[in-house]
Amino acid sequence: MGLRVNLWLGGVLFVAVVIAGVFAPWLAHTDPVLDANLMNAELPPGEEFWFGTDAQGRDIYSRVLYGARISLTVGIVSQLINTVIGVALGVSAGYWGGWWDDFVNGLTNMMLAIPSLIFALAIMAILSPGITSLLIALGLTNWSYTCRLSRASTLSLKSQGYVQAAKILGYGDARIMFTQILPNILGPIIVIGTLGMGGAVLAEAALSFLGLGIRPPYPSWGSMLSDARDQITTAPWISIFPGLAIFITVLALNLLGDGLRDILDPQSKARTA
């Protein structure tokens, strides 16, 4: 068995980000919101402030740690919503076919035609900014790939002997979908879900950057980047560290997704490597 570098590296990085988020209150040096001190404004990274301070004199290290909470919550929960919607629509469409399939296909094509970030922007503009609205906006706009994938997998499974057998043995439709189809398409769905999670972290950052996600003063990597725009030449560390955090998290999720595909996707050559 070869060394699955992507799986390990992705896994370790992702676990590190999760630990950072979960244990933020213990790892952080200061309160991310309240401990502003203009006397310490725009200090470069040093012994006291590892990542430096921002324009309000807040510790960037602490804010990045707390930012992981928001990014991960949004990334994981919104992707879960996407996955549930995508799988429910995709499996039922593939299994039943007919007008329902046409309808779901039309809906999926429509979702694919609208840039999902623009769609999420529109939803955010209607709802008030905040984490719940973010979850809704990102959870409703990114299910099309999951839906396509589960529909296609269901179509190919439908003609498998054991799915036919289940039908002949009197299984109901719901039972067939849950016991015969779902477990057998779970692998690719986990892969696409993990990759989608990286996308959701990025989307959250983008929305917060545009001021439609998490509102200041709460620390979200996107809004931190947005705040740091003016000082990018004079105090680059204010933007570098949240940017790095986004980069590492998304990289971790993409590597993890890739690594999982290598193990879970029977078509992948790396499986036997």
Add this chain to the structure above:
Amino acid sequence: MSGESLLEVENLGIDLKVEDRRYPAVKEVSFAIRRGETYGLVGESGCGKSITALALIGLLRPPLYIGGGTIRFKGQEIQAARAGVIRRLRGNSISMIFQEPMTALNPLSPVGRQIAEMFVLHKGATWKEAEKHAIEALAKVRVPAPDRRVKDYPHQLSGGMRQRVMIAIALACGPDLLLADEPTTALDVTVQAEILELIRDLSADIGTAVLMISHDLGLIANMCGRVGVMYAGRLVEERAADEIFRAPSHPYTAGLVASLPLLGARARHGRQRLQEIEGVVPAVTDFPTGCRFNPRCAARTDICIAEDPPETSLPQGGRVRCHHHA
């Protein structure tokens, strides 16, 4: 006929619908199966045996549709029954085992669970009870160490073992009728015999009638009381199994019997060329007029091309559909 009829199929027609045209893939097929009886359906590939079985359990899929006739199961007409009614029959009163034991089991579920599911689904058992029943069911199909085997996944079992599991699943609820569609085609010859014996013993125990579908005349002769021979979607002959070999009446049946290889002492002149029936089964869209067998028949005359032969009862018992039957 003695005994109560469990299943009565009358003039069953199955149509293949291509665009707006309907082609009769199966036409006017009638047969009846008594309780506990083993009935064989035999014929070449593409003769309509399997779709006849699927029609019985309401699982014909487009472009195939029931084109007419009635199917009575325990006196109740089911050819047009609501989907829910038929679904409750499936697996419970009418069960089925398949040709491909390698693919008929869910690869991600332990076999014990797949057997147990039948009890949960049809008998309203709890999972705990069902799992106990599953072990008993595995023991009945003579799987060694059933209490350990229930935890195995299908890939851990051989083809013969998987077919045993399929039989355990199919017979779990004590069905009245078991459809066995080429149950041993994918198995080794030695395993075949064990599986057939198992089907015979268990169905006799529970009193299950078996509809055995096969292209293997020898198997059918061993297992079945009566045999229906299908050709190109028609039931061309129905006889008692031992008679059909001694004195086949339809030229097609005679051809099938003649094409059986002779082994050992039965081959009198040492090596012999295998007999064959010239030609192939025509495509559904391309059935000839008159008797569907006429292009391949040695006894063909003008009437065979002009007229569809009616069904005739034979004096020695059984039925045949041929103008020139022996």
